[in-house]
Amino acid sequence: MHIEVAPRRRHALGLTPLIDVVFNLLLFFMLASSLVDWRILDLATGSSPADADAPPAAEVRVTDDGMLRYEGETLDVPSMSERLSKELEEEAISAVILRAEAGVRLGPVVGAFDALANSGIDALALGESGREGD
Template structure:
């Protein structure tokens, strides 16, 4: 008696586990990477920016509502940048020292510092927190 052995069919390799691994890796790298552009921020102390002792530095206070106080007046950012540019050109101030009121978050202070720099104010310094 002869036993007939059925020919073995070749099994194809399933690509489903490989695709799962690839998608998991893709998801991991997408979540682990940061797409934000990081830029450096040059900071100076108030004493480094004062180039002339006869001309005072302007103290700007960032308020909790996002506005700025300068010369006892409240300004939005754009109006403040224009006023500071006029004062710097007229040499009424030598530099700008940005200070924060209590309750202002650090990222708001840094964003304001960066925006003032982009508005053309070059003589910027970060001062101690306002009391």
């Protein structure tokens, strides 16, 4: 009996299944992963208890348009950070507490926090707005 020998395949490994798998993996990673450049802003959840002898903390309110109000004066962020830095240096205040006015969104508050922290004010905290007018 004569049995025909099967002709040898030229490629031991077919490329098509490999391409299929790689393509599926590519689609998965393209759809499932996010390429957002995240930034991190550290916020303390509670303030340490204030020293009784220490000067008081400055309570600065953030208004809806991103301005800062302190002791009845409304200034933009750079001028206010200048003033607060000076008062911190003179030890008239010991820390700065940012409080949002009623209805103010997170965006301007976070922006003001970021700018003040960057201008060298380390003792900075977010506070509950609580009562209006203090």
